[in-house]
Amino acid sequence: MKSLSVSDLSVSFGALQVLHEISFDVRPGECFGLVGESGSGKSTVLRCASMLWSNWTGQVGIGDADVRTMSPSTRCRTLQMVFQDPYGSLHPRHAIRTVLSEPLKIQGVGDRDARMAQAMIDVGLPVDFLDRYPHQLSGGQRQRVAIARALIVEPDLLLLDEPTSALDVSVQAEILNLLAKLKEEKGFTYVMVSHDLAVVDHMCDRFAVMQAGRIVEILDHQAIAGNGASAPYARELIAASLEYERIA
Template identity: 65%
Template sequence: MSDITIEGLTIRLGLGAQARRILDDVSFKVRSGESFGLVGESGSGKSTILKCIGLLLTTWEGRIEIGGQPVREAKRKARCRDVQMVFQDPYGSLHPRHSIRTTLAEPLRIHGLDREAERMERAMVDVGLPVDFLDRYPHELSGGQRQRVAIARALVLEPSVLLLDEPTSALDVSVQAEVLNLLAKLRAERGLTYLLVSHDLAVVDHMCDQFAIMLQGRIVEILDRAAIPGNAAAHPYSRELIGASLAYERAA
């Protein structure tokens, strides 16, 4: 099982009267095989939640479980193999002096997995890239191709959960749809669980079954995707956010 359960996730910075909550009692659940979105303005805490799940941040209170097991109690190697993250900037997340082969081989060697060449070639095929791209370097690829490599790097360990931090926002509009369709296809084929951070409700509408709207470190509302077209939100901020997105789409 690869469901995600978050209860009372809180991060405090500062002391006494100057203390500030970066995350304030965040709770939600993502069912196994579901794609769940986090939306909201910049600084609302969306990406911080992903970093907490991946233990890139550890100074949090509350409970985070993957498949019923608290992430703090899971063995590090097993957790890192089961939960992978795709970052926003495909160029910044790839080492510029490492070939794609080296980039994909490193996690396989760390985890001691066999059939290294076969696994790398399969990952490239799965993300729609030629196998001979393994001997290229990031600067030789387009932005969309680099993000496909980043996705291949995540998939090569055969995880059950992908944390997606604005995976298409750094790409040209013409390429965004290709990457989103690829992610949707991979989830359907592999039964992956996605937690997707995005500022774009059109992306959430395309990718997610449910989504949470965040404001100043708190979740103000959790909605089904079906709530977007008719703006069926109840919270004033949610209605404003969805309304602005719908108005933008009509204008475009």
């Protein structure tokens, strides 16, 4: 497991600045959340940290290494990302065996059949699903495959971009429990984007509240139950979530 450090991360799209000097640290083995309304910049932080978007300023480090100076192979072996949409993140014409074997081929990892079988077992899917195609799987099963693809190269850091928001509520719980189990067993460090504070409370040790491309406050997850935030926006966000849960 490795730490993640983000310092003065800023992003502009033309004249529009979408991230303003974002800074936070994630301890090894910690699950750190990013919450806030849509458009606050949460997913953009993950895309910068993973170098899916490279036109940013500031510093992002994993352990002692700067992500900008890591080779693509090393970076992809060190961090992986699970996307929001399990329907769009898997190639519709590739069997699950192909989906899982490609990262191993790229990284030059041997014993591929055994690793693919173990990855399927780790995410709670039958090994014979390797010969199925994405359209033959449910949304929850597809997301399990996406998680298997991320963990098959044994990364230190997983970036989770709303990994359950496109799923039914009952399936969401299954995926969250799976992620918690994998973190405990394999010692992953997580950064999780979510708009659902119940998910953050269940999964995260700490979380940052974002508004308009800025971090307004960083809190322990215990602050949710009693609304222990001090920043006005963070208090309003938590209060709205608590009120929604009370009504529901």
